[in-house]
Amino acid sequence: MFDNLSEKLDKALHVLKGHGQITEINVAETLKEVRRALLDADVNFKIAKEFTNTVKEKALGQDVLTALQPGQLMVKLVKDELTQLMGGDVEGINLSGDPSVVLMSGLQGSGKTTFSGKLASYLKTKKTKKPLLVACDVYRPAAVDQLHVVGDQIGVEVFSDRGNTDPVAISKAGIAYAKANGHNVVIIDTAGRLAVDEEMMNEIANIHKAINPQETLFVVDAMTGQDAVNTAKAFNDILNFDGVILTKLDGDTRGGAAISIKSVVNKPIKFIGTGEKMDAIDVFYPARMAERILGMGDVVSLVERAQEQFDEEESRKIQKKIAKNQFGFDDFLSQIQQIKKMGSIKDLMGMIPGAGKALKGLDIDDDAFKHVEAIIHSMTPLERATPAKLDASRKKRIAKGSGRSIQEINQLLKQFDQMSKMMKMMQGGGGKKMMQMMGAMKGMQ
Structure with a gap:
């Protein structure tokens, strides 16, 4: 969503990076690139010009705040003006009639x-x-x-x-x-x-x-x-x-x-x-x-989507299973379904601050979970409940049924085991253990 515009605005606003003060020269240079970015996004020339003129008026003469660099202050000014240009406040739908x-x-x-x-x-x-x-x-x-x-x-x-x-x-x-x-x-x-x-x-x-x-x-x-x-x-x-x-x-x-x-x-x-x-x-x-x-993300919308799909009763059941070391592939499948209901993976990643820029150029498949689902659906109810029973013979049957390789099945089992341990660690007294574990992993690098 707006990847090209986001990239060009990011480059434009980097002009101010490293400057200790906002001046008419560096503001003009930055806003020239901002206007180009808007025109490239097919924004009307008159609107783009009025937009940059407004930002320029607000930027000039402002002292850099203690906690802000000029680039950060300019980002805030551009964000505020973009918000106003697109409408300012959110507008709801009128449902006053009957019907x-x-x-x-x-x-x-x-x-x-x-x-x-x-x-x-x-x-x-x-x-x-x-x-x-x-x-x-x-x-x-x-x-x-x-x-x-x-x-x-x-x-x-x-x-x-x-x-x-x-x-x-x-x-x-x-x-x-x-x-x-x-x-x-x-x-x-x-x-x-x-x-x-x-x-x-x-x-x-x-x-x-x-x-x-x-x-x-x-x-x-x-x-x-x-x-x-x-x-x-x-x-x-x-x-x-x-x-x-x-x-x-x-x-x-x-x-x-x-x-x-x-x-x-x-x-x-x-x-x-x-x-x-x-x-x-x-x-x-x-x-x-x-x-x-x-490129600031949209954490509020991400949390709202998660809350819409969040099943409190299901969460309590899973927490009990984790505590009793009974978390199985059926529970894992249930978590995958909740994530998929939140929307496309690419859209969700775009809501995480910085993620869109970090993942630029990567082809994120919305069917990223389909191989995992195929493997799990090829398991028997007993195997889903107790992954430890998956021996070489069972893995071979699952690989044939899901159309995946035994190596992929082993990789999934390894990731599932690591995730189960982490979830159990986070349940109780896990903060200290997690820090110790991360410290140990860092020492192994």
Whole structure:
């Protein structure tokens, strides 16, 4: 996410490294590189220039704080301005209606239908709502079928009327159905086009006027850069929408849309899509995104994701098993599943301060656990519970069943044994033992 922009900003801000004072010369040199980085990320020239001018005004004349070097102070100023440029405060979704009606708009291919499902899943699980998806795309082949597939996948009902070609009538009928069947949120998926045209704009405007939604959201593909911003402006002139959804942020996006869209349309980014899975949706926090762009990570979001998947009862059971030396491969498999639910490995690593820079260039496979899972699934229940019983004959059978080598199985067993010992050590009186162990390992180097 924004890897190229992060790298260029990091290089730009290194200009001040080693200086004892912020001066007009080194500030100008640094901000010249910052502006280049923003332009390369497809940020509008006027916005990039205004951004660097604001940072320059705030930087000049400031004394370097006792605990800060000029470079660190400049990073803080850039972070604060990036946060303001992307919206400042986080904006929530308006769910005040009964039912609350959310109208989705955007160009074809922006991920509107998929994100409608993601939003429905989010509202169902995080907000304990009972959403209804309404299929109003009467033009794109299989659009209605796609929404039904998405609805089945997340366990959310879909309203459609295949014999009707009037999206206004379908949307009204969908809201009436929601009222009659206890749905408190209605998400209306509308048709997109390959480009902005008068027919499309009139249709979405007519739907908007007929249903008067609590929320009108514009879905935009973040990979389209400045084109996304221009399209957002065209839609906003007609719909006066309430917020923006940025999809495909997990792709090779330069970041221009995320940084400049708020400044152009004066509407907040409310959600972002970070993958194909239905739970790959995040509330947009401008401050957290600014920190990630500048390589500071996003520990708060990482902890929140971990808490969402954390099973307190399961954790207590595992702690008891560790204390009794009964931690087995079934428990290990359970921990892997919880990690996978948190999102893609690459995205999670990007939330750890400094990790993104350290791992730059490495191809992190989201299926990194699949070989381990294959080995464990090839074990019998007895072998999973008591790994010590894995002799040469059993290993040979597991290798054949999982398609992995005996060397890989031995490596997994060794890592599992080391992890089990470490977890047991951390349980009680382990702090001192851990330090002693680390000291011993250091002495062996």
